[in-house]
Structure formats: C-alpha cells, structure tokens
Amino acid sequence: MRVLAAMSGGVDSAVAAARAVDAGHDVVGVHLALSRMPGTLRTGSRGCCTIEDSRDAWRACDILGIPYYVWDFSERFKEDVVDDFIAEYAAGRTPNPCMRCNERIKFAALLEKAIALGFDAVCTGHYAKVIEDADGNRELHRAADWAKDQSYVLGVLTHEQLRHSMFPLAETPTKAEVRAEAEQRGLSVAKKPDSHDICFIPDGDTRGWLAEQIEMRDGDVVDETGSKVGSHEGANAFTVGQRRGLKLGTPASDGKPRFVLEVRPKENEVVVGPERMLNIDQMRGIKVSWCGLPPSEAAALGDAGTGTSAEFDCMAQVRAHGDPVNAKAHVELTGDGREELVVTLIEPMRGVAPGQTVVIYQGTRVLGQATIDTARSLERPDLVPAAGASSTH
Amino acid sequence: MLTEELSRSGNPSSLHGSGRRARRVVEDAREALAAAARAHPSEVIFTSGGTEADNLGVKGLYWARRDADPNRTKILVPGIEHHAVQDTVEWLERHEGADVVWLPVDASGTISLEALRSELEADAALEQPRIALVTVMWANNEVGTIQPIADVVKLAHAHGVPVHSDAVQAFGSVPVDFAASGLDSMAVSGHKIGGPVGVGALLLGRSVKLTPVLHGGGQERDVRSGTLDTAGIAAFAAAAASAVEHLPQESARIAGLRERLIDGVSRVASEAQLRGPGDPENTGKRLPGNAHFTFPGCEGDSLLFLLDAAGVESSTGSACTAGVPRPSHVLLAMGLAEDTARGAQRFTLGHTSTEADVDALLTALPEAYSRAKQAGMAGHASSIQTAGTR
Numbered sequence: 001m002r003v004l005a006a007m008s009g010g011v012d013s014a015v016a017a018a019r020a021v022d023a024g025h026d027v028v029g030v031h032l033a034l035s036r037m038p039g040t041l042r043t044g045s046r047g048c049c050t051i052e053d054s055r056d057a058w059r060a061c062d063i064l065g066i067p068y069y070v071w072d073f074s075e076r077f078k079e080d081v082v083d084d085f086i087a088e089y090a091a092g093r094t095p096n097p098c099m100r101c102n103e104r105i106k107f108a109a110l111l112e113k114a115i116a117l118g119f120d121a122v123c124t125g126h127y128a129k130v131i132e133d134a135d136g137n138r139e140l141h142r143a144a145d146w147a148k149d150q151s152y153v154l155g156v157l158t159h160e161q162l163r164h165s166m167f168p169l170a171e172t173p174t175k176a177e178v179r180a181e182a183e184q185r186g187l188s189v190a191k192k193p194d195s196h197d198i199c200f201i202p203d204g205d206t207r208g209w210l211a212e213q214i215e216m217r218d219g220d221v222v223d224e225t226g227s228k229v230g231s232h233e234g235a236n237a238f239t240v241g242q243r244r245g246l247k248l249g250t251p252a253s254d255g256k257p258r259f260v261l262e263v264r265p266k267e268n269e270v271v272v273g274p275e276r277m278l279n280i281d282q283m284r285g286i287k288v289s290w291c292g293l294p295p296s297e298a299a300a301l302g303d304a305g306t307g308t309s310a311e312f313d314c315m316a317q318v319r320a321h322g323d324p325v326n327a328k329a330h331v332e333l334t335g336d337g338r339e340e341l342v343v344t345l346i347e348p349m350r351g352v353a354p355g356q357t358v359v360i361y362q363g364t365r366v367l368g369q370a371t372i373d374t375a376r377s378l379e380r381p382d383l384v385p386a387a388g389a390s391s392t393h
Numbered sequence: 394m395l396t397e398e399l400s401r402s403g404n405p406s407s408l409h410g411s412g413r414r415a416r417r418v419v420e421d422a423r424e425a426l427a428a429a430a431r432a433h434p435s436e437v438i439f440t441s442g443g444t445e446a447d448n449l450g451v452k453g454l455y456w457a458r459r460d461a462d463p464n465r466t467k468i469l470v471p472g473i474e475h476h477a478v479q480d481t482v483e484w485l486e487r488h489e490g491a492d493v494v495w496l497p498v499d500a501s502g503t504i505s506l507e508a509l510r511s512e513l514e515a516d517a518a519l520e521q522p523r524i525a526l527v528t529v530m531w532a533n534n535e536v537g538t539i540q541p542i543a544d545v546v547k548l549a550h551a552h553g554v555p556v557h558s559d560a561v562q563a564f565g566s567v568p569v570d571f572a573a574s575g576l577d578s579m580a581v582s583g584h585k586i587g588g589p590v591g592v593g594a595l596l597l598g599r600s601v602k603l604t605p606v607l608h609g610g611g612q613e614r615d616v617r618s619g620t621l622d623t624a625g626i627a628a629f630a631a632a633a634a635s636a637v638e639h640l641p642q643e644s645a646r647i648a649g650l651r652e653r654l655i656d657g658v659s660r661v662a663s664e665a666q667l668r669g670p671g672d673p674e675n676t677g678k679r680l681p682g683n684a685h686f687t688f689p690g691c692e693g694d695s696l697l698f699l700l701d702a703a704g705v706e707s708s709t710g711s712a713c714t715a716g717v718p719r720p721s722h723v724l725l726a727m728g729l730a731e732d733t734a735r736g737a738q739r740f741t742l743g744h745t746s747t748e749a750d751v752d753a754l755l756t757a758l759p760e761a762y763s764r765a766k767q768a769g770m771a772g773h774a775s776s777i778q779t780a781g782t783r
Contacts, residue, residue, distance in 0.1 A: 072694070
C-alpha cells in the first residue's frame with residue numbers, strides 16, 4: 001500500500017511510520033504545519049507546530065529512509081479547529097479540539113489530499129486498533145495499552161475514514177516499549193517528552209488565551225436556587241465541574257465547596273452548586289456519527305425520518321482518559337432526519353459539560369459518538385434546559 | 394581545486410611559509426574572481442556566501458551613510474528581493490530606525506524606474522535629503538526577471554545615492570560587469586555557479602565607505618573579519634572563471650532548453666501561466682535557466698510531491714524555517730492573488746540539464762497536474778462528510 005505517515009515530530013508517529021515501512025508499505029512522511037506563525041522552539045510539553053518538531057520529523061524520516069514533506073494546513077486548522085474551539089467556548093460549551101482535528105484535519109483534509117495524490121491510507125501514532133470483520137467492514141477498538149488508549153479521540157471517525165486509517169501502535173503493550181523501540185531504531189525522538197496540552201495555546205493557559213479571543217463581561221455567579229452569590233469577569237472562562245477561581249463572597253449554607261454546574265453565555269451567568277449536583281444521569285448528544293457500521297438498533301430506524309430506536313447497552317466515556325461507565329442508549333430521529341443520541345447512565349457521572357464528546361463503546365469496540373448538547377442531573381431538572389432547548393445547531 | 398587545497402594547512406593571514414602559500418592561493422583566487430566579475434582585485438571581499446554579502450552590503454552602506462548624515466535613514470527597495478536582502482532591510486527598519494520604501498514592480502517582476510525616479514527626485518528636493526541607499530537585485534531568483542541595473546544606478550547616482558545589488562542569481566548566468574554597472578556593492582555566491590556552498594563575495598567599490606558587520610581581525614580590507622577559507626575561495630574562483638568563460642555558449646544552450654520547456658508546458662498543460670518576462674521580445678529579460686509557472690487549481694506542494702516521485706525536481710518558491718510552503722512574496726508583489734501564487738512551480742535548468750530532462754518533465758507533468766488538481770487546495774474545505782459537517 002502507499003501510506004502517508006502523518007509525522008508530528010514525536011516518538012509515537014515516528015515508530016508508527018517505522019512499523020509501516022517494516023510491513024512493506026511504500027511510506028512517505030508528512031508533517032502538518034498547523035500554525036501560520038510557527039514558534040521557534042518547543043517550550044514545556046508543547047507538541048505541535050514548532051520548527052524543532054518539523055526538524056525532528058524530518059530526521060526520523062531520514063533515518064527511516066523515506067521522503068519527507070511539510071504540508072500547510074494552517075488555514076484549514078484555524079477555521080475548523082481553532083475558530084470552532086473559540087465559538088464553542090463563546091456558546092458556553094467545552095469542546096475537544098484534538099478530536100475536531102482528527103475529524104476535520106488528519107482524517108479529512110489530509111486524507112482527502114493523500115487519496116488524490118495516490119495514497120491508500122493515512123498512518124498515525126495513535127494508540128487504537130482497527131479490525132475488519134468477515135465482510136470487510138471495519139471496526140475501531142481500544143488499544144492493547146488501556147492507559148495510553150486513544151480510541152476516544154478517534155471515536156469521531158466514520159466508516160469511510162476508518163477504511164483509510166492505519167494505527168501501527170495498536171498492539172503495543174506500553175508506551176515504554178515504543179520508546180525502547182525508537183531508541184533501538186536510532187530515532188532521536190526516543191526520549192522526547194509527550195505532548196499533553198492544546199497545541200495552539202502556547203503556554204497551556206487556556207483561560208488566559210480565551211480571554212484574548214472572546215469578549216469577557218463582568219456578570220453574576222448564582223447558586224442552584226438562582227440567588228446571586230458572587231460575581232465573575234466573564235462567564236465564558238468557566239467550565240462545568242470547575243471549583244477553583246470562583247471567588248464567592250457568600251458561603252454555601254452547608255459550608256461545603258461549590259462547583260460550576262452550568263455556564264449561561266447569553267445571560268452571562270455562572271451557576272454554582274454542591275458537588276452532588278454535578279452528577280449527571282442522562283445526556284443528549286447531537287452531531288452523531290458511527291465508527292463503522294451503526295448498531296443494529298440504530299440501523300433499524302432506517303430512513304423513517306422520525307422515530308425512536310430500541311435501547312441498547314453500552315459504556316459511555318466523556319473524556320480522553322476518563323473512566324467509561326455503564327449506560328443504556330437509544331437514537332431518536334428528529335423531524336429533519338438528524339440523529340440524536342440519548343445516553344442514560346446507570347452510574348451517574350461527574351462534571352459533564354455541553355460541548356464535550358460522549359463516545360460509546362461495547363466491550364473494546366467504539367460504536368460512535370455525539371457532541372453533548374444537554375446533560376441533566378435528576379436532582380435539578382428545573383435548572384437544566386429541557387432536552388434540545390439550548391441547542392444552537 | 395577544493396580537495397587539493399583541503400589537504401593543505403596554513404592560515405592565509407599567518408606570516409610563515411604555509412601562511413604565505415595559503416595567502417598566495419587566496420590572492421590568485423581574488424584576481425580570478427575579479428576578472429570574472431569585471432572588478433578590481435581590491436574590490437573583492439570574500440564572505441561565507443551570498444547572504445552574508447547582502448547583509449554586509451545593505452547594513453554596511455546604511456550605517457555608513459547614517460553615520461555621515463543622521464537624516465539618511467531611508468532605503469528604497471523593490472518588493473521582490475531575496476530574503477537575504479528583504480529580511481535585512483526589515484531588520485534595519487525594526488532595530489535601526491530605517492524607513493523603508495517598497496518600490497512597485499510590474500506584472501513581469503520588473504522594477505518601476507518611474508517610481509524610483511520620483512522617490513529620488515522628491516527626496517533631493519528636501520532641505521535635508523533622507524535616502525541612505527537603493528538596493529535592487531540583478532535578477533530575480535524565483536521568476537528570473539533581469540532588472541535594469543544600469544538605469545537604476547544612473548538614476549541613484551544622479552543624486553549621489555549609493556546602490557547595492559544582489560547578483561547571486563545573475564552571476565555566471567548572464568554577463569555581469571561590476572565596473573561598467575557603476576554599482577557601489579554587489580553580492581555573489583559560490584554554489585550558484587557550480588562552486589562550493591559556504592563561500593561568496595561582496596564586490597565593493599574602492600571608494601565606497603562601509604561599516605563592518607563582523608568584527609575581529611579585519612582580514613578583508615578591514616571590512617570583513619574572520620579567517621579566510623582558502624580551499625573554498627580557490628574553488629569558488631575556479632568555478633567563477635569557468636562559468637564566465639563558457640557563459641556565451643552555455644547561456645544560449647540553456648535558454649534553448651528553457652524555450653523547449655516553456656513551449657512544452659504550454660502544450661501539455663495549457664492552463665499553466667508563465668510568470669515573469671513572457672513575450673518573445675522580452676526573453677533577454679529572463680535568466681536563461683529559469684521557467685516559472687502558476688498552475689491554476691492546485692497547490693504547488695502537491696505538484697512538487699508528484700513530480701519528485703516521478704524523478705523531476707522542481708521548487709514551489711519559498712518555505713519558512715519549519716519547511717512550510719508559503720505563497721511567494723515575489724508573486725504577491727507582482728500583483729498575483731494568494732490562491733494563484735499557491736500554485737507556483739519553478740523549473741530551473743543548469744549546465745547538467747539536457748533535452749531528455751526537459752522531456753521527462755513534459756511526460757510526467759500532465760498526470761501530476763491532473764492529480765494535483767484533484768488534491769485541490771489544502772486551504773479549502775474537505776469534501777469528506779463527518780459528524781460536524783452533516
């Protein structure tokens with residue numbers, strides 16, 4: 001196969017490319033330039049867009065003996081990922097930009113260009129596994145190393161995207177083995193630190209960065225009953241589940257710490273309340289996609305245009321490294337033919353914010369995902385907007 | 394020449410036997426280079442390459458003029474210069490109080506003499522004139538446009554303004570006569586003429602005052618410090634002598650190949666637009682080895698990738714330090730839209746190029762162009778449907 005290895009300049013993508021070469025594929029390394037103004041040198045754990053990363057990717061390709069190119073996706077990245085990130089926060093949601101990047105950049109813009117240029121697949125250093133059933137249908141599964149498993153951030157891939165994806169690190173037991181393999185292959189990135197934060201926020205200060213992008217206005221902090229308990233300098237800087245930085249003047253009646261329960265950008269209000277009210281029992285997701293063939297219950301809805309599917313058991317996960325919890329899910333078709341995913345949690349989950357992605361699994365298999373539109377705690381149905389009411393889509 | 398000298402020792406500034414021997418090699422080279430560039434040997438200042446020579450010429454002239462008269466802080470420069478000049482001028486603007494006037498160029502990439510004239514005349518009419526220098530490249534590295542250097546010098550000198558020229562692309566490809574040009578300083582480089590990388594020279598008129606950039610032993614006329622690279626200098630001079638000796642035949646042969654290439658491209662990829670001097674009566678205004686096109690509907694780096702895979706090496710224009718292709722500032726200065734500039738592809742022919750090379754390009758191009766068009770512009774939306782787009 002002709003394989004395009006997306007090379008971030010990190011150890012994972014270098015080893016993934018090396019394994020693709022070993023497997024006999026015709027591999028070309030490509031580094032994605034995602035920033036118009038690449039920084040000069042990496043600071044801290046920064047993982048993208050620096051000159052040093054581009055050089056590191058280049059050196060890895062030299063050692064593997066494969067061609068290397070830098071492709072500019074900075075405009076696409078700005079529109080699809082950075083601007084989307086800002087718009088979501090401005091709407092009071094908490095987005096996952098890495099997921100958006102996988103969805104729209106690595107496995108869409110890059111993949112499309114790769115296919116047009118004659119490649120069969122895009123290979124990355126993600127820890128996840130693609131398997132094929134007897135009919136050639138592809139499924140995405142968790143990686144062998146659950147601690148490093150990245151199937152969550154790939155949960156947004158569609159069957160079509162999976163057909164052109166290659167994740168050679170799927171079966172690696174631990175990250176340490178990847179580093180050891182890199183060392184043994186003579187790749188200079190063997191000891192390079194992992195990247196953790198959002199690549200386009202230079203010093204990891206998401207709140208400070210957002211404050212420069214979104215107009216912040218002073219407003220009220222109210223408790224779960226609606227009484228004012230403090231003030232803030234901009235609602236958009238807050239995230240559901242947040243405890244620090246609330247600076248509340250009025251103590252809670254029970255004297256216990258309070259957490260952000262909800263952000264209301266339109267009213268410029270932040271709602272706080274006791275920890276137990278962060279427990280979410282049910283969420284409704286929009287922008288649903290299936291990672292491979294849809295579950296039979298959803299498929300049975302067919303092209304009805306409207307209706308509700310049978311319920312099916314699954315596990316729900318709302319963060320890249322969050323714990324999955326047992327859940328039941330069903331699909332509802334809205335009048336315009338869109339799917340909405342309703343996930344009812346058997347054990348409640350803490351701090352779920354609209355804008356986050358819920359990925360649902362059966363065993364190790366990723367079924368699909370949706371963007372959380374509303375999340376409700378049965379304790380405060382009055383405060384949580386009715387399903388769909390706050391939706392802006 | 395290079396390997397022979399590399400096996401010898403001796404600092405050309407030392408006074409002992411090995412030093413004197415090395416000095417003689419350097420001085421022979423200085424004379425050979427001076428003869429090739431039609432300059433006096435004392436006008437040759439060896440540097441580490443074209444970039445250093447441009448920095449020395451531009452910064453050196455700027456500082457010397459400003460020191461002599463604090464009002465002289467204005468630099469006239471076209472927007473199509475190589476980064477060695479453009480970035481130097483921008484640095485002077487940011488750090489040394491320079492006031493930069495970017496002179497317009499026409500669609501072929503030729504500097505507007507009218508704009509230059511009016512800037513010079515308006516300045517001369519001031520009680521305290523402000524222009525420090527004019528800097529104009531001899532020939533453009535991307536689109537190959539040869540600039541009217543003699544006219545530029547004539548206009549500037551009429552007002553006593555010195556002129557620097559980056560002749561890195563022109564030297565060895567077209568006749569370059571430093572003495573006849575009247576230039577105050579001119580940059581040339583070794584690797585563009587078949588010499589080694591890492592050596593170049595600034596040709597500096599004998600009476601021109603220049604403030605040094607590198608300080609130290611003052612080895613080169615007290616204007617440039619640093620131990621001289623005897624082997625590199627000897628090889629550079631030998632390459633220069635050979636390039637200039639064969640220039641009339643080689644430039645005619647290469648220009649012939651270039652015409653074959655341009656005709657061929659317009660036949661196999663008729664949408665491609667030739668950039669730089671185009672019409673037949675203007676071919677003398679283009680470097681013989683340069684052919685530059687924009688290919689509508691595709692991104693230059695896709696085309697580069699596909700041609701590279703087919704064994705044809707071309708270039709998109711410029712890339713930043715991280716290797717990111719950028720729409721060329723030269724094309725933008727020529728008035729092209731950014732999307733058009735992104736489809737740029739430059740084909741350079743040199744003395745090893747043959748008809749077979751040109752034909753290999755013409756064979757690979759149609760398929761490559763059609764695929765590159767399918768790949769489209771990476772800046773445009775992907776048609777792959779996902780959750781967020783449905």
